[in-house]
Amino acid sequence: MTSIQPCPPKNNAELAREWDRLAEERHRQITSGEDLSFDHVVAPTSHFLLREADLTTVLDVGCGTGEFTAQLAAKAGTVVAIDPSAANMKLARFSCRYSKNVQFVVAPVEEVANSLDRRPATAAVAVMTLMTVPDLRQFAKAVARLLNTGGRFVATLTHPCFWPRYWGYDREPWFRYDRETFIEAPFVISNRETELRTTHVHRPLALYLSSFAREGFLLEVMAEPMPTEAVESRYPRRWEFPRFLAVRWVKGESSNNRLVL
Numbered sequence: 001m002t003s004i005q006p007c008p009p010k011n012n013a014e015l016a017r018e019w020d021r022l023a024e025e026r027h028r029q030i031t032s033g034e035d036l037s038f039d040h041v042v043a044p045t046s047h048f049l050l051r052e053a054d055l056t057t058v059l060d061v062g063c064g065t066g067e068f069t070a071q072l073a074a075k076a077g078t079v080v081a082i083d084p085s086a087a088n089m090k091l092a093r094f095s096c097r098y099s100k101n102v103q104f105v106v107a108p109v110e111e112v113a114n115s116l117d118r119r120p121a122t123a124a125v126a127v128m129t130l131m132t133v134p135d136l137r138q139f140a141k142a143v144a145r146l147l148n149t150g151g152r153f154v155a156t157l158t159h160p161c162f163w164p165r166y167w168g169y170d171r172e173p174w175f176r177y178d179r180e181t182f183i184e185a186p187f188v189i190s191n192r193e194t195e196l197r198t199t200h201v202h203r204p205l206a207l208y209l210s211s212f213a214r215e216g217f218l219l220e221v222m223a224e225p226m227p228t229e230a231v232e233s234r235y236p237r238r239w240e241f242p243r244f245l246a247v248r249w250v251k252g253e254s255s256n257n258r259l260v261l
């Protein structure tokens, strides 16, 4: 995988432009059923972990092209779909065209948290978003500000311990597990490669846990979902290890999150 390379850090605006270019392809991958992981691993696990959450007002942070948002809207009171990519959001509005209870905000969640008129949410979800955010600490702070005490935050992400091995960059001389690293790679799902490139950030697992702990989040569930054998047989490669990680936090009391919005 020589086309996978480290790159200098990028900010929210640069990454939003990148997602603008990927939006159509991402939407196609999901709606065509080609993204097996979305349909059979990531989305079902996210729904499963949201079961015990109060879904009166749910933030879908990094809603992308909105396919998960539409599923969420079917069982939530109000969904606030947040994403800084305008092209993603256009497709998200289309994906949610039959849902009357979705509000769309085209901005990074850090900006949303700074808007004083937004009331705290009862739950939040970030499906495949955490490894794409450039500043995890600011991201965690923003989610903490927008979530009620006792509210659940569910996140699914590429597994930081196994994703580098899955894509083979764990053996590259530039890679160090314990170092936060921005990485450019082809935009692929297991079954199909494209010409497009995407950026993700490798972070050690401990950095994810400490960033949210610092903002008063208590770890409630951590899962390493795997596909069923029948689903696994449809992938080009066997799943030797988990490719994704799923986490549920509860927002506890902390000096940082007593802010009244």
Ligand SMILES: C[S@@+](CC[C@H](N)C(=O)[O-])C[C@H]1O[C@@H](n2cnc3c(N)ncnc32)[C@H](O)[C@@H]1O
Pocket (backbone or CB within 6 Å): 012, 015, 016, 019, 061, 062, 063, 064, 065, 066, 068, 082, 083, 084, 085, 088, 107, 108, 109, 110, 126, 127, 128, 129, 132, 133, 134, 139
């Ligand atoms: C891999 S996509 C996942 C999209 C969607 N949740 C899905 O599963 O298809 C990651 C998304 O996170 C969004 N994102 C990245 N940083 C963000 C931030 N700071 N605030 C809100 N969304 C962000 C990106 O724009 C992108 O749409």
